[in-house]
Amino acid sequence: MTDAPVLEIRDYRLNFNTFDGVYHALDGVNLAVGKGQSLGIVGETGCGKSVTVRNVLGLLPSPPAEVVSGEILYNGKDMLKVTPAEMQKIRGIEIAMIFQDPMTYLNPVFTIGTQMVDVILAHQKALDKSVRKNKKQARAHAIEMLRKVHLPNPESQIDRYPHELSGGMRQRVLIAMALSGSPKLLIADEPTTALDVTIQAQILDLIAELVEDMGLSVIIITHDLGVVAKVCDNVAVMYAGQVVEYGTIEEVFGKPKHPYTEGLLKSIPHPGKPPEELYGIPGFLPNLLTPPIGCRFQDRCPKAMEICGTPPKNRNNAAHDRTVLCHLYEEGFEDA
Amino acid sequence: MLQMIGKRSILMLGMLLGLLVITFSISHIAPGDPAALAAGPDATQEMIDQVREEYGFDKPLVEQFVIYVGGIFEGDLGRSVYTTRPVAQDLMVYFPATLELVIYSILFAIILGVPMGVISAVKQNGWVDNLVRFVSSSGVGLPMFWLGLMLQLYFGLQLGWFPLGGRLDLMTDPPTTITGMYTIDALLTLKFNVFFEALHHMVLPAIALSFPALASIVRVNRAEMIETLSLDYMTNARAQGISKFRMIAAYALKNAMLPTLAIIGLRFGWMLGGTVLIESVFDWPGVGLYALQAVTASDFEPVMAVTLILGAWFMLTNFLIDIIYGILDPRVRGRA
Amino acid sequence: MTDILDTPAEPTFRERHASTIRTMRLYARTFRNNGAAMIGLLIIAGFMFLVIFGPSIVPYPEDALGATHIEQKLQPPSADHWFGTDEVGNDVFTRVVIGARVSLQIGLIITGISMLIGVPLGIIAGYVGGWVEESIMRITDIFLSIPGLILAIAIVGVLGPGIGNAMLAISLVWWPGYVRLVQAKTLSLKSAIYVDAARSMGASKMRIVFVHILPNCLSPIIVKVSMDMGMAILYAASLGFLGLGAQPPFPEWGAMISVGRNYLPDWWWYSFFPGLAIFLTVLGFNLLGDGLRDILDPRGRE
Numbered sequence: 001m002t003d004a005p006v007l008e009i010r011d012y013r014l015n016f017n018t019f020d021g022v023y024h025a026l027d028g029v030n031l032a033v034g035k036g037q038s039l040g041i042v043g044e045t046g047c048g049k050s051v052t053v054r055n056v057l058g059l060l061p062s063p064p065a066e067v068v069s070g071e072i073l074y075n076g077k078d079m080l081k082v083t084p085a086e087m088q089k090i091r092g093i094e095i096a097m098i099f100q101d102p103m104t105y106l107n108p109v110f111t112i113g114t115q116m117v118d119v120i121l122a123h124q125k126a127l128d129k130s131v132r133k134n135k136k137q138a139r140a141h142a143i144e145m146l147r148k149v150h151l152p153n154p155e156s157q158i159d160r161y162p163h164e165l166s167g168g169m170r171q172r173v174l175i176a177m178a179l180s181g182s183p184k185l186l187i188a189d190e191p192t193t194a195l196d197v198t199i200q201a202q203i204l205d206l207i208a209e210l211v212e213d214m215g216l217s218v219i220i221i222t223h224d225l226g227v228v229a230k231v232c233d234n235v236a237v238m239y240a241g242q243v244v245e246y247g248t249i250e251e252v253f254g255k256p257k258h259p260y261t262e263g264l265l266k267s268i269p270h271p272g273k274p275p276e277e278l279y280g281i282p283g284f285l286p287n288l289l290t291p292p293i294g295c296r297f298q299d300r301c302p303k304a305m306e307i308c309g310t311p312p313k314n315r316n317n318a319a320h321d322r323t324v325l326c327h328l329y330e331e332g333f334e335d336a
Numbered sequence: 337m338l339q340m341i342g343k344r345s346i347l348m349l350g351m352l353l354g355l356l357v358i359t360f361s362i363s364h365i366a367p368g369d370p371a372a373l374a375a376g377p378d379a380t381q382e383m384i385d386q387v388r389e390e391y392g393f394d395k396p397l398v399e400q401f402v403i404y405v406g407g408i409f410e411g412d413l414g415r416s417v418y419t420t421r422p423v424a425q426d427l428m429v430y431f432p433a434t435l436e437l438v439i440y441s442i443l444f445a446i447i448l449g450v451p452m453g454v455i456s457a458v459k460q461n462g463w464v465d466n467l468v469r470f471v472s473s474s475g476v477g478l479p480m481f482w483l484g485l486m487l488q489l490y491f492g493l494q495l496g497w498f499p500l501g502g503r504l505d506l507m508t509d510p511p512t513t514i515t516g517m518y519t520i521d522a523l524l525t526l527k528f529n530v531f532f533e534a535l536h537h538m539v540l541p542a543i544a545l546s547f548p549a550l551a552s553i554v555r556v557n558r559a560e561m562i563e564t565l566s567l568d569y570m571t572n573a574r575a576q577g578i579s580k581f582r583m584i585a586a587y588a589l590k591n592a593m594l595p596t597l598a599i600i601g602l603r604f605g606w607m608l609g610g611t612v613l614i615e616s617v618f619d620w621p622g623v624g625l626y627a628l629q630a631v632t633a634s635d636f637e638p639v640m641a642v643t644l645i646l647g648a649w650f651m652l653t654n655f656l657i658d659i660i661y662g663i664l665d666p667r668v669r670g671r672a
Numbered sequence: 673m674t675d676i677l678d679t680p681a682e683p684t685f686r687e688r689h690a691s692t693i694r695t696m697r698l699y700a701r702t703f704r705n706n707g708a709a710m711i712g713l714l715i716i717a718g719f720m721f722l723v724i725f726g727p728s729i730v731p732y733p734e735d736a737l738g739a740t741h742i743e744q745k746l747q748p749p750s751a752d753h754w755f756g757t758d759e760v761g762n763d764v765f766t767r768v769v770i771g772a773r774v775s776l777q778i779g780l781i782i783t784g785i786s787m788l789i790g791v792p793l794g795i796i797a798g799y800v801g802g803w804v805e806e807s808i809m810r811i812t813d814i815f816l817s818i819p820g821l822i823l824a825i826a827i828v829g830v831l832g833p834g835i836g837n838a839m840l841a842i843s844l845v846w847w848p849g850y851v852r853l854v855q856a857k858t859l860s861l862k863s864a865i866y867v868d869a870a871r872s873m874g875a876s877k878m879r880i881v882f883v884h885i886l887p888n889c890l891s892p893i894i895v896k897v898s899m900d901m902g903m904a905i906l907y908a909a910s911l912g913f914l915g916l917g918a919q920p921p922f923p924e925w926g927a928m929i930s931v932g933r934n935y936l937p938d939w940w941w942y943s944f945f946p947g948l949a950i951f952l953t954v955l956g957f958n959l960l961g962d963g964l965r966d967i968l969d970p971r972g973r974e
Contacts, residue, residue, distance in 0.1 A: 019698065019701070057574075057575050059571055059574060059575060088579070090577075091574070091576060092575070092576045092577035096575070096576070097575040097576075099568070099571070099572060099575075104567070105568045105569050105571070106569055106572070107569040107573070107587050107590075108591070108665075108666070108667060109590050109591055109664060109667075110586075110590070115573075118578055118582065119577065122577045122578045174572070177576055178575075178576065181576075181577070350810070351810075351813060351814050354810070354811070354814035355817070355818065358814065358818070359826070362827060362830055363830060469708065473708055473955065473959055473962070474951070474955050476954075476955075477902055477906070477951055477953075477954030477955035477956075477957075478951050478954075478955075479906060479909060479910070479913075479926075479950045479951060479954070480910075481913050481929070482929060482943070482947030482951065485929070485933065485947070486944070486947070488936075489936060489940060494937075605817075605819045605820070606819065606821075607819075608819035608822065609819035609820050609822050610910075612821060612822065612825060612914065613821070613910055613913065613914070616913075616914060627822075627825065628914060630829075631825060631828075631829040631916065632915065636830060639825070639826050639830075643822050643826045646818070646822050647817060647819070647823075650817050650818065650819055654817060
């Protein structure tokens with residue numbers, strides 16, 4: 001990374017205090033996103049990818065969540081320690097977020113226009129008095145944003161209720177809402193998971209277009225490797241609360257180093273491959289109430305060694321744009 | 337929306353008819369000769385026969401029902417043996433008193449109860465919350481009439497802060513009858529001292545009458561707010577930067593009010609029933625007391641009429657609540 | 673390194689019943705953490721104690737049914753008479769304690785009759801559907817739109833005052849509530865997958881109703897019954913207060929308050945203690961019902 005990163009997560013550890021005990025959700029997550037770059041975070045359900053980004057905007061209820069250690073730095077400022085007043089100036093204005101299920105994330109009893117205008121008006125408080133918008137201007141801006149996300153007939157759609165729109169349209173509304181404050185960083189938590197495949201492609205294209213258009217940095221969280229490959233520059237692979245591999249798309253997907261990444265890539269069904277040859281990583285996720293002491297992947301790893309009983313360390317390459325968390329690379333590695 | 341109102345209106349008319357059937361049936365399950373009962377305990381056989389012919393007790397039931405319904409449309413609700421006046425006339429005198437009492441009580445319960453529920457939900461486990469939870473749990477089980485007696489005893493007699501009964505002091509003349517509700521009539525005729533006196537007399541009865549409703553409303557609103565606050569669209573609102581106040585007072589409350597409205601409706605019904613008890617305790621000259629006196633004198637016409645009018649009032653209120661529900665919740669409008 | 677695909681060892685008792693054990697632990701903790709529910713449980717336990725052992729431990733058992741000791745009338749609370757005496761010299765404490773048993777009987781009879789009428793109607797309405805359902809639900813709606821106490825008064829008014837008529841009247845007011853509850857539950861169960869499966873395997877209608885639908889209706893019914901017990905007692909006491917329910921000297925709390933009213937304010941204990949008893953009993957049932965609902969119907973529990 002040549003420029004200073006827009007968002008940097010350092011050694012982030014998080015627990016959940018549940019009825020069944022302490023759940024060690026995140027164990028030392030390290031990530032970074034540069035200006036104008038897009039980072040994909042991939043992993044299975046339950047690996048902690050959603051949880052990692054929720055606290056960027058302070059959205060994890062705490063209890064039961066408990067930050068053990070680490071920092072989330074936005075332009076150098078630790079988001080885990082900002083005051084509520086400062087957070088109000090960042091939400092939607094500097095950093096914006098869109099979520100997975102557009103049905104449940106929109107308030108059913110207000111029109112989308114009302115909700116968007118509310119958001120825009122809320123943003124005005126962080127601006128200088130001379131440039132603040134009033135209600136009329138906010139509504140005009142909302143229509144503009146809806147047009148930008150290619151919602152047909154924004155002037156009439158703006159007065160509709162969420163249940164009157166289709167899933168794809170609702171997701172566009174959420175995107176419009178999130179970007180209405182012209183943020184620098186967009187975090188998309190499984191933006192396409194709840195949508196049909198054809199709509200998925202449209203939404204991803206939209207996101208790519210807006211990124212280009214507005215110079216955004218993006219973090220996309222998904223379990224779909226195809227999504228990441230299509231839209232992102234860099235990717236972080238997560239497993240059981242840790243980032244096991246990080247690098248550019250070409251590097252990580254082309255020359256994977258961590259056995260988990262290899263396994264993931266191998267299990268993608270290929271149109272040409274006959275079905276009997278479908279590959280799956282054997283075994284189950286470790287129980288994070290009592291996480292294993294060493295590498296969290298050891299029970300399922302085809303290349304496991306005895307040393308895997310001790311915690312592995314993050315290894316960087318010389319240029320520091322590639323990391324792997326695996327004992328195989330104790331001695332460091334060079335880009336092949 | 338209009339379609340929904342239309343449908344509901346027709347439904348309500350049907351229910352009113354059903355109400356008439358029920359009141360008619362009840363009055364005919366009385367043991368003994370209906371003519372003798374209607375004629376009163378002092379009637380001679382001649383008078384009884386006359387009554388039988390006049391009221392049509394010798395005709396088949398269905399015909400009697402038609403006569404009954406016809407009579408009601410003409411405003412004939414029978415004649416009270418006890419007061420010797422037509423029941424309709426008695427109701428015109430007594431109904432406004434009940435109307436006034438119930439309206440003030442339900443308004444009190446809503447205006448105090450809804451905010452209490454909200455505050456209690458937002459600041460959970462604070463001292464406000466614990467106090468509220470205690471009051472709301474006990475309030476539902478508190479016998480209205482006992483509360484009335486105790487209030488009368490302590491605040492009325494012991495402390496002397498409030499009068500013990502009646503709508504006005506013995507020496508005060510009621511204001512000119514425009515609506516029959518003393519507070520409103522007093523305001524309309526600019527007799528402010530009468531207004532305050534009427535209000536003063538209403539405090540204890542209204543508190544006793546409204547207490548179970550208040551407790552219920554607080555409880556339900558609190559529970560609904562807690563549930564609503566944890567929903568996804570609240571997370572989204574937060575992430576987009578909407579202020580806490582608007583989130584609670586508009587986004588959450590509008591949704592939480594929907595089930596709360598249903599409870600308000602239900603409790604209003606209990607209040608209409610409970611008015612008998614409160615009027616009895618506080619010597620409040622309303623329809624409840626009227627019906628009670630009639631029952632003890634085996635005078636049935638007034639009892640049936642009061643059942644009819646309170647039932648109709650409840651139906652009308654539920655109808656209004658349905659409409660308000662439709663205004664608040666757009667998802668219901670389409671369905672009707 | 674263990675091979676995941678090896679046959680695991682025979683599961684222990686703990687492992688086999690792990691999910692049930694966890695559920696029970698969760699129930700217990702939810703209930704225990706719910707301070708209010710525990711208080712409810714305590715109150716009802718006390719209530720049941722009085723119901724069962726009351727008659728044996730009261731100091732003046734003959735006072736329960738109207739023995740008179742005029743010379744001791746209207747005495748304030750004292751060591752001899754914890755709650756004082758009434759206008760014929762009866763010990764108020766004894767009568768209040770016996771009143772607990774009376775109240776339980778009243779509550780049981782009312783909820784019993786209501787359930788007997790309401791539950792079958794509800795299941796029929798939900799299961800059969802069509803115009804049968806429509807007519808049952810419309811009648812239910814009409815009944816529910818008449819304020820309960822008024823309807824009860826009207827019914828008692830024509831039948832004549834008395835505790836029997838009062839119980840009948842209140843049951844007639846109460847049954848629609850059960851119809852609504854059971855019909856809604858039956859409707860949702862009707863389309864449950866296991867009912868479909870049973871039907872496709874050729875199970876008869878009766879079997880489906882008794883084996884699949886009725887047991888699953890039980891938990892909301894249990895919650896409703898426990899809350900209704902308190903309300904039924906309150907209703908009966910209200911009618912008693914108005915002079916339309918139990919008639920003195922029958923030891924029913926509402927009737928006692930009604931008579932005691934004549935002796936306010938000087939002899940306040942006569943009305944105060946029975947009222948307190950009503951309040952605590954209804955409160956206890958409500959809290960208990962709430963607690964049961966929290967464990968049996970966990971909406972957003974976790």
